[in-house]
Amino acid sequence: MARLLSVLCLFSLTLVYVRAQTCKKPADVAILLDASGSIGRKRWPKVAAFTKSLVNSFGVSEEGSHFAVVMYATNTAVVVDFDDFTGAARTPENINAKIDEVDYNEWKGMTYIDRGLDTANRMVFTEENGMRPDKKKILILFTDGKQTKTRDPYTELDIAAQPLKAKGVEIHALGIGKKGKIDVDELGSMATKPEYVYTAESFDDLLPMALRIIELSCDLPRKTTSVKYNAQGNFLSHLFT
């Protein structure tokens, strides 16, 4: 029985993979990754796999999309800059290799989403850091929690997101976790539109959710019929579960 289930799981994953669409419109895309202690060493590879699937789907090339990765917890860091690779070296493989180099053991800590937004605004979405003024700008924020409010002073997230939105950055906010662990209203306070809030309970839902993000951020027709959504367009589950 277990064997049959694992074969079925493999089948559904393959199906999700095959249906992945590629974004042909060039955009400057940054992903803002929660690296706080709640992620944990075991789940970090799922976050990395999600990030790499986005890199693959956005059609990274010199003329195509450019990609940046910011991590945040108590501190923040830009781990992939828009300008890390140029010309023929700007490939999904090179960017994904940098994501593979990230050592989650150096992270953990609190969930300062506001600091992550501030870093994305000051150190990624600027022309000095490689942002192209004439291209679409997309920020995909991932968290498995909520803004830390009980320690240091923090900035309310709608305020922290404002400078990015003022530059025309379209913000997609994605939360993984059970009710109470994530705050849908908080995600909504950052997202550019209500449809750009994505929620699911399991880290195993990250990969299929990437497809929905690609569809919405790239104005592609909905083809990911292998996953289900609720009335708000948020991810619910695989059809094969």
Ligand SMILES: [Mg+2]
């Ligand atoms: Mg956390």
